[in-house]
Each structure stands twice: as structure tokens, then as C-alpha cells.
Amino acid sequence: MKEEKQPIFSVKNVVMDFKVGGKGFFSAKKTLRALNDISFDLYKGEALAIVGESGCGKSTICRVAMRFYNPTSGTMNFENNNIHKLKGDGLKIYRQKSQMIFQDPFSSLNPLHNIYYHLERPLKLYHPSNKKTMKEKMDEYLTMVGLVPPEEQGSKNPYQLSGGQRQRAYLARILAVGAEVIFADEPTSMLDVSIRLGILNLMNKLKTENGKSFIYITHDIATARYFADRIIVLYAGHMVEWGEVNKVILNPKHPYTKLLIAAAPDPEREEAVELPVLKDEESEVTVWTPESKGCPFRSRCPVAEERCSREFPEAREVSEGQFIRCFHQ
Ligand SMILES: Nc1ncnc2c1ncn2[C@@H]1O[C@H](COP(=O)(O)OP(=O)(O)OP(=O)(O)O)[C@@H](O)[C@H]1O
Ligand SMILES: [Mg+2]
Secondary structure (H helix, E strand, O other), X not given: OOOOOOOOEEEEEEEEEEXXXXXXXXXXXXXXXXXXXXXXXXXXXXXXXXXXXXXXXXXXXXXXXXXXXXXXXXXXXEOOEEHHHOOHHHHHHHHHHEEEEOOOOOXXXXXXXOHHHHHHHHHHHHOOOOOOOHHHHHHHHHHHOOOOOHHHHHOOOHHHOOHHHHXXXXXXXXXXXXXXXXXXXXXXXXXXXXXXXXXXXXXXXXHHOOOOEEEEEOOOHHHHHXXXXXXXXXXXXXXXXXXXXXXXXXXXXXXXXXXXHHOOOOOOOOOOOOOOOOOOOOOOOOOOXXXXXXXXXXXXXXXXXXXXXXXXXXXXXXXXXXEEOOOOO
């Protein structure tokens, strides 16, 4: 029997509702549906980019995965176990193997301690019986992330490092903890453009050489293409297009993806992406609630039909490995 490749992290039909408002005497609480029917698989050594405009739910996916919230419905599995049901050792292992890297490299390290201190604690906790000396282990992680010479960089406090070096130090720390799946929420957006590529190259090395898996959240389509294998385009908490990164970026099919991608010129794209013209009357971003129906993009969509206000289309494969949820075409 052919053995099927198993995803390391798998999301099935996740819905996430938040109660919002309701602070004043007369204002009732409303329910905002931040994520609606999100499903994807992430495999070992693979990077999956999640893109979409501000407020579309990208960080919420990470926060649910970090167990800040239980999903309203649906499941997230790590190595086939539901992460929101984990207890005891299973939970400890998940906390070790799933790590997040944040936008702001200034807040993720303790300014009072040097970089060695940040590595020593997780190594003592998680790898106590290793034969190597603590110094050897720490230097190995620093070298792995390009903080060299390690003895010089390891003795520095965070304020003596640049933003890019801090992101490297933070990556060394989460690797020392035991990260296998890394949720990177705009990890380069606060860095100088010249430093961004270095961090992306490092993440790429961790992916290809060390088999780490990444969920890479970004506004930057060009870096998504550079680093990720597959991509999901989110709109108002809905997956509207997803698939192999080159297919989606070079030949987007959903009107929203076209809009997003046309805003990011790519010299390799053979044909110009035909830019949909937004409707004037209702071009504000959709706020989705559990009662909302239809396609969330319809009020801005230039090709919306009557049925788009009633139904959200089923996923369909428009070319091998590329899917959209849209009736058009
Ligand atoms: N704890 C919460 N309570 C209420 N609403 C929330 C909560 N967390 C997120 N939201 C709402 O859910 C939606 C998605 O937020 P999220 O932070 O995931 O967006 P994002 O795609 O990461 O945006 P950005 O690109 O600006 O970081 C937003 O409308 C946000 O206001
Ligand atoms: Mg965010």
C-alpha cells in the first residue's frame, strides 16, 4: 500500500467568532466572524504564506494555533492530535515544537540579559542530557542563525544588536526550545529592506536544510513568492484563493487576488494581470458575522452576480494545485 504523506499541522473547517462592542448601556454585543471555514495542511519542510489585507484574519489563525483561543468550530491538529484538547506531556511537546516569531524584534527579547542567557534557559529545560557543553550547544545555535562569531554575539545584550540580528537571536532561541512549526507573523516588516532578505534566506535555510515548517504571514507578495511553497489568499476571514505559490501569483484567478497582486508588480509575470475595477458605492471592507451570507468580496467585486449575495461558492480547482472560491470564469 502506498504510504500517504502526513501533514505536520492540519487545519479543518476552523471558524472563529469574537464578541465585540456592548460596553455602553444600550449597545448590545455583536458577533464578528473573524475566520470562516479555514482548512489547510502544512507539511514538514514546507512554507505556507497567508496574505490578505489588514483585518482579514491572518494573525487570528496564529493565535488560535498558539491556543490563545479555542476555535468556535473546526479543528487544528499537530501530528494528528487536536491541539485544543492536548494535556500533560502532549501539550508540553506541542508548546515546544510550535513557536511564533513576531513582527517586533525589540519586544521579543529581554533587554536586561545577553543572548547566551536567552539560549541557556531553554537548553537546560529541554535538552539537559546532551553530551556537549552548554557553551558548545549555544554556539551551535548562534552559528546556525548566522550570529557569528558566536562568542562575541552571544555576550551582547539585545540593545547592542540591530533589528535583523535580534530576529536571528530570537530564531536561535525558538530553535533551542525545539521549534518544528514556526508561525512567522510579518517577521520582516519592521526591518530595513536591506536586512529583510537576510532573514528570509535564513528562514529558507531552516526550511530546506533543517526541515522546519513555516506559516509565513505577510503583506508582501514578493517575499511570499520568494520564500513560500504554497499560498492562501484571505478575504474577510475566508479563503478565496490558494495553491502553489507561483501559479497563484503569476496567474491569479480570483478577482480579489488579481487586485492584490496587480498592486505588486512582478517582472517575471508574462501577462499583465487585468486589474478589476472596484465598485464605487460599497467599496469598504466587509465585516462578517455568523448571519452573513454569500461571497464576502461581492460588494467590491466587479464581476459579482446575483447568486453571489446568496451563496459562497464551493472550492474548485482552476488549474492543477490552484483553487478558488468564485463562480466567475
Ligand atoms: N480578541 C479579539 N476580540 C475581538 N475581535 C478580534 C480579536 N482578535 C481579532 N479580532 C478581529 O478579528 C479580525 C481579524 O484580526 P487579525 O488581527 O487576525 O487581522 P490581520 O489579518 O492579522 O490584520 P493585520 O494585517 O492588520 O495584522 C479583525 O477584525 C479584528 O478586529
Ligand atoms: Mg496581524
